[in-house]
Amino acid sequence: xxxxxxxxxxxxxxxxxxxxxxxxxxxxxxxxxxxxxxxxxxxxxxxxxxxxxxxxxxxxxxxxxxxxxxxxxxxxxxxxxxx
Numbered sequence: 001x002x003x004x005x006x007x008x009x010x011x012x013x014x015x016x017x018x019x020x021x022x023x024x025x026x027x028x029x030x031x032x033x034x035x036x037x038x039x040x041x042x043x044x045x046x047x048x049x050x051x052x053x054x055x056x057x058x059x060x061x062x063x064x065x066x067x068x069x070x071x072x073x074x075x076x077x078x079x080x081x082x083x
Contacts, residue, residue: 010024010043010044010073011023011024011069011070011073012024012044012055012069012073013027013041013042013043013044014041014042014043014044014045015033015035015036015038015040015041016038016040016041016042017033017036017037017038017040018033018035018036018038020033020035020036021044021047021051021055021060021062022034022035022041022062023062023063023064023067025062025064025067026062026063026064027041030063034061034062034063035063044077046077047077049079052074052077052078055069055074056071056074
């Protein structure tokens with residue numbers, strides 16, 4: 001999937017209330033954050049190593065029975081090697 005185009009919608013957003021990651025599917029189904037109920041979100045600009053590892057292994061608690069995240073999307077948040 002191409003993540004550089006204007007038509008792309010991030011699959012994961014960050015809650016402005018509790019700063020947890022929220023899956024777009026959950027927002028579409030329930031209308032708010034599964035952790036605190038907040039209805040305001042912002043684009044994901046970064047994540048810590050623990051969040052990244054949990055997303056890669058499918059262990060992050062989005063409140064969904066199952067979810068898929070494109071690994072190309074997660075590559076955007078991997079640390080870059082120093083030159």
